[in-house]
Amino acid sequence: MSVVSAITVTVPATTANLGPGFDCIGAALKLYNEFKFTRQEGGLSIHVTGTEAERVQTDESNLLYQAFVKFYQYIEQTPPTVKIEIKLGVPLARGLGSSATAIVGGLVAANQLEGATLSQSQVMELAIAMEGHPDNVVPALLGGCRLAATSGAAWEICDVPWHQNIVPVIAIPNFELSTSEARGVLPTEVSRADAIFNTAHLGLLLRGLETGNGQWLKTALQDKLHQPYRKALIPGYDVLNIAAVSAGAYGMVISGAGPTLLALTDKLHSEAVEAAMLAAWQEEGITAEVRSLSLDTQGAKSF
Ligand SMILES: Nc1ncnc2c1ncn2[C@@H]1O[C@H](COP(=O)(O)OP(=O)(O)OP(=O)(O)O)[C@@H](O)[C@H]1O
Numbered sequence: 001m002s003v004v005s006a007i008t009v010t011v012p013a014t015t016a017n018l019g020p021g022f023d024c025i026g027a028a029l030k031l032y033n034e035f036k037f038t039r040q041e042g043g044l045s046i047h048v049t050g051t052e053a054e055r056v057q058t059d060e061s062n063l064l065y066q067a068f069v070k071f072y073q074y075i076e077q078t079p080p081t082v083k084i085e086i087k088l089g090v091p092l093a094r095g096l097g098s099s100a101t102a103i104v105g106g107l108v109a110a111n112q113l114e115g116a117t118l119s120q121s122q123v124m125e126l127a128i129a130m131e132g133h134p135d136n137v138v139p140a141l142l143g144g145c146r147l148a149a150t151s152g153a154a155w156e157i158c159d160v161p162w163h164q165n166i167v168p169v170i171a172i173p174n175f176e177l178s179t180s181e182a183r184g185v186l187p188t189e190v191s192r193a194d195a196i197f198n199t200a201h202l203g204l205l206l207r208g209l210e211t212g213n214g215q216w217l218k219t220a221l222q223d224k225l226h227q228p229y230r231k232a233l234i235p236g237y238d239v240l241n242i243a244a245v246s247a248g249a250y251g252m253v254i255s256g257a258g259p260t261l262l263a264l265t266d267k268l269h270s271e272a273v274e275a276a277m278l279a280a281w282q283e284e285g286i287t288a289e290v291r292s293l294s295l296d297t298q299g300a301k302s303f
């Protein structure tokens, strides 16, 4: 492929962890950020539109631009000066992988501008190194639900089948929670009992997602590694959990590092689960947006 003058990349939101899969599993959702890079003479310019556009940095500290520069550092070239246009569809710092869209978007855009110099797995390795964990960037790049594991060298990526009847319902509150703050409350060591608990529940989750077995999913969505520590950062967590399950959800978990909450349900109950979660947060005095989404299967796309 040849070097091009402009490229547009769309990258899906992602929901990481899915309860027991802390830092190793995530799914791409049909909700997108769009990034356009155009080579230009002169300095860097960044224009942002969409919800909370004013919250995104428009100088060299912008994460999307940092990922763009990282690509050129990797191939040992000087980055071209560019105009960047960002259309935000993924809410910032809400647990829906906004930072992963920026990292994947910057790397994919640079790679496409340079005629696809790197393979998709090289781009993926760079993205994981930048984010520090694979569970958002991998599905953001590849689409679908993905499990990532490494023994220290390369990453092994596994496609996790997702039964067509399982609907993700996301409840996004009107407050932010940064990933660094939500990681800061976690213990550095866990007990053997909690490690065994999560190992068993992640195994059950994989089979539950594949088969749509509601009984398995109900048990599988439990976690002991991160949610017990993080739920205090999310007002109304317990009330929403009860409301979602009473309305027919298999269970409710924290999406990524939060504060968005994710319920998994079936097509029959998704509207009732949406209404119950919205009402529960309203009763707590919190404004939220609640939506049923479907899985993105394509990941980052460029054109
Ligand atoms: N479109 C974007 N362009 C540039 N920077 C972005 C963009 N989206 C997010 N960021 C950066 O990422 C930060 C949010 O990252 P953070 O990891 O805290 O949340 P998140 O990725 O939305 O949530 P999670 O990792 O839990 O899914 C923002 O404050 C901003 O600095």
Ligand SMILES: N[C@@H](CCO)C(=O)O
Pocket: 016, 017, 022, 023, 024, 133, 135, 136, 179, 182, 183, 226, 256, 257
């Ligand atoms: N696995 C990560 C996802 C958010 O980046 C966490 O829960 O901290």
